[in-house]
Amino acid sequence: MMSLCNRGQGPGDRAQGLNPFERIASSGPAPTPYLCSAGQNPAISLQKLLSFSLLLIAGLSLAADPTTAATANPTDPLWMVGIKAFLVIFGLLTAFAYMTLIERRLLARIQIRQGPNRVGPNGLFQPIADAIKSIFKEDIIVARADKVIFVMAPLISVTFALLTFGLIPFGPKDAFFGYDPWVIDLDVGILYVFAVSEMAIYGIFLAGWASKSKYSLLGSLRSSASLISYELALGISLLAPVLLVGSLNLREIVEWQYQNGWLVLYMLPAFAIFLLTSMAEAARTPFDLPEAEQELVSGYNTEYSSIKWALFQMAEYIHLITASAMIPTIFLGGWRMPGFLEQIPLIGGLFALPFVWMFVKIALFLFFFIWVRGTLFRLRYDQLMVFSWGRLFPLALAWFVLAALVVAFKLPTATLGWLSLLSLLVFSVYVTLTAKPKPRVTPRMGAGD
Amino acid sequence: MSVGLWEVLALLLLIGSGLAVVRLQNAVHAALALIANFLVVAGVYVALEARFVAMIQIIVYAGAIVVLFLFVIMLLSAASANVGQDLMPRLPWVAGLGAIGLAGLLTFAVTRFQPPANAPALGGGLPQALGPLLYDPEKWLYALLAVGFLLLVATVAAVVLIEPERIISATGHPAHPRRDKMPTPPMSEQKDEKAVVKR
Numbered sequence: 001m002m003s004l005c006n007r008g009q010g011p012g013d014r015a016q017g018l019n020p021f022e023r024i025a026s027s028g029p030a031p032t033p034y035l036c037s038a039g040q041n042p043a044i045s046l047q048k049l050l051s052f053s054l055l056l057i058a059g060l061s062l063a064a065d066p067t068t069a070a071t072a073n074p075t076d077p078l079w080m081v082g083i084k085a086f087l088v089i090f091g092l093l094t095a096f097a098y099m100t101l102i103e104r105r106l107l108a109r110i111q112i113r114q115g116p117n118r119v120g121p122n123g124l125f126q127p128i129a130d131a132i133k134s135i136f137k138e139d140i141i142v143a144r145a146d147k148v149i150f151v152m153a154p155l156i157s158v159t160f161a162l163l164t165f166g167l168i169p170f171g172p173k174d175a176f177f178g179y180d181p182w183v184i185d186l187d188v189g190i191l192y193v194f195a196v197s198e199m200a201i202y203g204i205f206l207a208g209w210a211s212k213s214k215y216s217l218l219g220s221l222r223s224s225a226s227l228i229s230y231e232l233a234l235g236i237s238l239l240a241p242v243l244l245v246g247s248l249n250l251r252e253i254v255e256w257q258y259q260n261g262w263l264v265l266y267m268l269p270a271f272a273i274f275l276l277t278s279m280a281e282a283a284r285t286p287f288d289l290p291e292a293e294q295e296l297v298s299g300y301n302t303e304y305s306s307i308k309w310a311l312f313q314m315a316e317y318i319h320l321i322t323a324s325a326m327i328p329t330i331f332l333g334g335w336r337m338p339g340f341l342e343q344i345p346l347i348g349g350l351f352a353l354p355f356v357w358m359f360v361k362i363a364l365f366l367f368f369f370i371w372v373r374g375t376l377f378r379l380r381y382d383q384l385m386v387f388s389w390g391r392l393f394p395l396a397l398a399w400f401v402l403a404a405l406v407v408a409f410k411l412p413t414a415t416l417g418w419l420s421l422l423s424l425l426v427f428s429v430y431v432t433l434t435a436k437p438k439p440r441v442t443p444r445m446g447a448g449d
Numbered sequence: 450m451s452v453g454l455w456e457v458l459a460l461l462l463l464i465g466s467g468l469a470v471v472r473l474q475n476a477v478h479a480a481l482a483l484i485a486n487f488l489v490v491a492g493v494y495v496a497l498e499a500r501f502v503a504m505i506q507i508i509v510y511a512g513a514i515v516v517l518f519l520f521v522i523m524l525l526s527a528a529s530a531n532v533g534q535d536l537m538p539r540l541p542w543v544a545g546l547g548a549i550g551l552a553g554l555l556t557f558a559v560t561r562f563q564p565p566a567n568a569p570a571l572g573g574g575l576p577q578a579l580g581p582l583l584y585d586p587e588k589w590l591y592a593l594l595a596v597g598f599l600l601l602v603a604t605v606a607a608v609v610l611i612e613p614e615r616i617i618s619a620t621g622h623p624a625h626p627r628r629d630k631m632p633t634p635p636m637s638e639q640k641d642e643k644a645v646v647k648r
Binding site for chain 2: 146149186187188191192194195198199201202205209220221224225227228231246247248
């Protein structure tokens with residue numbers, strides 16, 4: 001905005017000296033419409049354009065670095081990696097389209113409604129209709145927006161959302177027509193997942209800022225505040241499994257679980273914390289504060305329309321799908337079937353297909369997320385922070401120290417299983433003792449609490 | 450060490466994004482250029498087979514630290530201001546001299562550098578190889594603990610500094626009368642607050 005017009009015209013400058021939230025609030029009913037006149041509006045400056053293309057090239061060159069390509073997947077030829085990457089992206093986009101339909105139908109069922117069932121049999125063509133609608137709608141770029149970042153934000157969101165899924169192994173080596181059923185096989189796998197998911201926040205963050213709208217800015221501030229609070233618990237909850245397995249590689253984690261049993265048996269608290277924080281990471285109910293429809297008019301994407309809005313939706317659902325694939329991969333045996341099924345001779349042979357179990361587990365967790373959305377209400381942002389910093393983070397840390405002690409003193413791995421059961425017991429007792437009916441509703445601000 | 454396309458590209462990108470960080474007038478744009486710079490540095494680490502450090506670079510610097518930068522920028526009024534305009538007039542000269550000095554030092558270091566004969570094999574810089582080095586009492590354990598303790602002290606100090614009320618009650622000097630110095634909100638907001646109270 002500021003490079004396009006002179007300084008000192010915006011409502012932000014008028015209200016300088018107030019604290020930012022008052023400034024945002026006071027800039028709302030701006031008396032003068034703030035639009036650049038045609039003479040003052042020389043598109044986008046060359047310097048800025050250069051620097052942003054720089055950012056894109058930087059990201060791409062990181063991925064295209066020959067050393068990365070050589071170490072990431074040494075067995076498959078590069079063209080095969082390309083095909084698999086295309087398949088993953090195509091599959092994710094299709095899954096996104098139909099996830100919208102499935103989610104709406106399931107939510108409708110939970111809320112005793114019909115849901116979209118008119119376009120095609122059972123509403124099966126609804127995603128296509130939605131896609132056509134959002135592509136052909138008018139694409140509005142707000143006059144006061146920072147145009148480059150406004151356009152870039154949804155692209156950043158979607159790009160970094162797509163980057164994680166290629167890491168997830170879908171079967172044993174050579175299961176995909178003689179090639180490996182994963183796109184990249186990084187030995188720093190889990191760290192890569194963290195890195196990409198942190199980068200993905202910038203899409204939401206910049207979208208809110210570039211819109212120059214109070215709701216959007218509040219939404220993006222909320223998203224960064226919640227990021228700071230849940231990210232720590234997310235990271236530390238994964239430390240204990242990594243410590244036990246002794247590897248950051250997702251494929252080796254799955255192999256370890258095949259040898260020793262699923263990690264959820266040994267790491268129940270870590271599993272619970274990771275499940276909760278993944279929900280926060282995908283910005284799902286009950287943690288969807290950045291896009292609270294009622295308070296923030298859907299937050300960071302208020303000013304977005306048409307295909308840019310659809311891109312944000314896409315990123316959100318892809319995060320959801322990736323989370324539902326990460327949780328079983330790390331804690332529930334990945335693409336392997338449950339061990340006891342393998343013992344039964346007939347079924348063990350029948351269902352030992354490589355891809356089926358992964359899809360089943362992903363579908364289970366997707367259903368779980370939709371179920372939670374249909375059941376729970378949204379937390380307030382201070383509740384999320386207290387919950388993350390005050391409960392999840394110390395719990396994750398305590399469990400990590402316990403697991404580290406078990407590993408350090410070379411106790412048998414089963415000790416962790418017993419400790420998991422004990423923690424479940426302690427949790428149930430705690431909940432039973434402390435839970436009591438609360439007569440008061442949540443106090444409102446200013447209502448004399 | 451051969452100089453290939455990637456090395457040249459990384460050089461250009463590093464210098465370009467670094468210049469953009471310094472030269473861009475809008476603070477948020479500068480922070481974005483900083484992310485680009487960190488990503489390229491991570492790429493350089495990957496090319497040097499230090500994959501663990503590369504990922505940590507992205508998580509800690511490009512992720513957490515720049516998020517904090519942006520958070521502060523957005524909370525301050527600098528969110529929509531051109532902060533690059535009021536440069537200190539003599540600062541570029543001093544910075545230029547510093548840059549020349551640093552370049553000289555680095556050139557000296559690079560020309561005199563002898564790679565150690567028995568460098569430990571770090572195996573891609575993975576934690577399995579790094580951990581025993583860092584946490585070995587004969588190597589760097591105590592230095593690491595000292596750094597951790599320093600950071601803890603800094604954190605505690607920061608928490609103490611931003612909590613004036615507790616200090617005030619302890620000493621009895623109300624140094625920061627918060628309510629009085631707050632600017633009175635505009636009329637529209639006052640009405641709103643009353644409305645909320647009534648409800």
